[in-house]
Amino acid sequence: MEQMTANIGHSADNAKQTEQIARQTNLLALNAAIEAARAGEHGKGFTVVAAEVRKLAERSQVAAGEIVEESRNSLEVSERAGEMLTALVPNITKTSDLIQDISASALEQDKGASEINKALQQLDEVVQQSAAAAEELSAQAEQMNSAMEFFVVDEQARGQHAVAKKQPSASKKANSTGSKKSAAEPRAKQEPGFAIDLSDDTEFVRY
Amino acid sequence: MSAVKQILSFILHEEHFGLTISHIQEVLEYRRVTAVPRTPAFLLGVTNLRGQVVPVVDLRALFGLEQQPLTIDSCIIIVDIALGDEQVAVGLLADRVCEVMEIDEACLNKPPRLGNQINTDYIEAIARQEDDFIILLDLARVFSGDEISAVTQAVQLMGAGVDESSEVDS
Numbered sequence: 001m002e003q004m005t006a007n008i009g010h011s012a013d014n015a016k017q018t019e020q021i022a023r024q025t026n027l028l029a030l031n032a033a034i035e036a037a038r039a040g041e042h043g044k045g046f047t048v049v050a051a052e053v054r055k056l057a058e059r060s061q062v063a064a065g066e067i068v069e070e071s072r073n074s075l076e077v078s079e080r081a082g083e084m085l086t087a088l089v090p091n092i093t094k095t096s097d098l099i100q101d102i103s104a105s106a107l108e109q110d111k112g113a114s115e116i117n118k119a120l121q122q123l124d125e126v127v128q129q130s131a132a133a134a135e136e137l138s139a140q141a142e143q144m145n146s147a148m149e150f151f152v153v154d155e156q157a158r159g160q161h162a163v164a165k166k167q168p169s170a171s172k173k174a175n176s177t178g179s180k181k182s183a184a185e186p187r188a189k190q191e192p193g194f195a196i197d198l199s200d201d202t203e204f205v206r207y
Numbered sequence: 208m209s210a211v212k213q214i215l216s217f218i219l220h221e222e223h224f225g226l227t228i229s230h231i232q233e234v235l236e237y238r239r240v241t242a243v244p245r246t247p248a249f250l251l252g253v254t255n256l257r258g259q260v261v262p263v264v265d266l267r268a269l270f271g272l273e274q275q276p277l278t279i280d281s282c283i284i285i286v287d288i289a290l291g292d293e294q295v296a297v298g299l300l301a302d303r304v305c306e307v308m309e310i311d312e313a314c315l316n317k318p319p320r321l322g323n324q325i326n327t328d329y330i331e332a333i334a335r336q337e338d339d340f341i342i343l344l345d346l347a348r349v350f351s352g353d354e355i356s357a358v359t360q361a362v363q364l365m366g367a368g369v370d371e372s373s374e375v376d377s
Binding site: 023024027030031033034037038047050051054 | 213215228229231232233234235236279280282304306307
């Protein structure tokens with residue numbers, strides 16, 4: 001961009017130089033025309049040449065002037081573009097920073113995800129182990145069950161055993177409910193509402 | 208075929224002026240002019256033309272026109288004027304020199320007596336050129352009396368000095 005500006009400036013300088021040369025050529029042609037006119041009849045042909053040269057010089061002067069003007073305009077435009085680009089730079093830097101942040105976050109996310117993956121794999125292993133253990137247990141239990149089939153247990157003895165086993169738990173239950181009831185009784189007496197004594201309302205303040 | 212007059216046209220204060228070509232030596236780009244003290248305001252100073260001291264006259268000041276800053280087109284027209292029996296070169300500062308042109312004598316009008324910005328004594332004739340007028344200046348009458356003596360004084364005053372300085376330069 002800067003180089004472009006410099007180039008335009010350079011061509012403007014060149015055009016200015018051309019303008020200068022054209023002006024000098026113009027003056028030279030004028031002087032030639034004057035000389036030719038002073039030479040009278042003999043200089044007539046030269047007068048025409050000089051006039052033509054002068055016209056050419058004038059035209060190149062005009063053209064050079066236009067070039068100068070145009071390059072001045074494009075210089076302005078490119079300067080403005082340069083300014084805009086410079087104004088864009090901070091935004092671009094900011095975007096780049098943001099993208100870097102995003103990249104860092106993504107990396108972290110990746111790390112987290114792989115950790116989760118690892119953990120899940122471990123979990124999977126553990127589950128499989130426990131499944132294997134459970135299968136083994138179940139196999140043992142079946143084995144035990146089949147081993148127990150071997151023994152024949154007397155039905156009566158079985159029932160007595162069951163009652164004896166039941167009783168202590170029942171008494172325990174009764175005990176616990178009893179204690180609960182005794183605790184609930186005084187509360188039940190108090191239950192129907194509060195007896196509010198309104199005669200003694202020194203605690204209240206009337207507004 | 209009627210006679211034609213060759214003139215050099217130039218612009219001063221946005222008006223076209225003309226000078227008969229036979230009086231003109233050459234046209235110069237504006238160059239530094241050495242101011243000469245104690246000379247009238249219309250005399251800008253002197254310039255060195257190939258070792259020759261040439262007084263330069265500001266036509267605007269001489270004609271009582273408004274002063275304007277010099278432009279890139281400003282030129283000095285070197286003219287020959289008769290001073291007694293010798294010819295003296297004098298520079299005239301013009302805003303812009305246009306071209307050498309031929310004017311049919313039939314297009315020349317006598318100057319009007321009134322309504323000009325310029326004292327009509329200076330005017331040789333007024334030429335019609337398409338829709339424009341070209342005021343032809345009579346150099347002999349432009350530089351007459353006081354003006355010419357001021358110019359010659361300046362030349363005499365500065366002659367020796369400039370010659371010295373040109374020697375120093377070379």
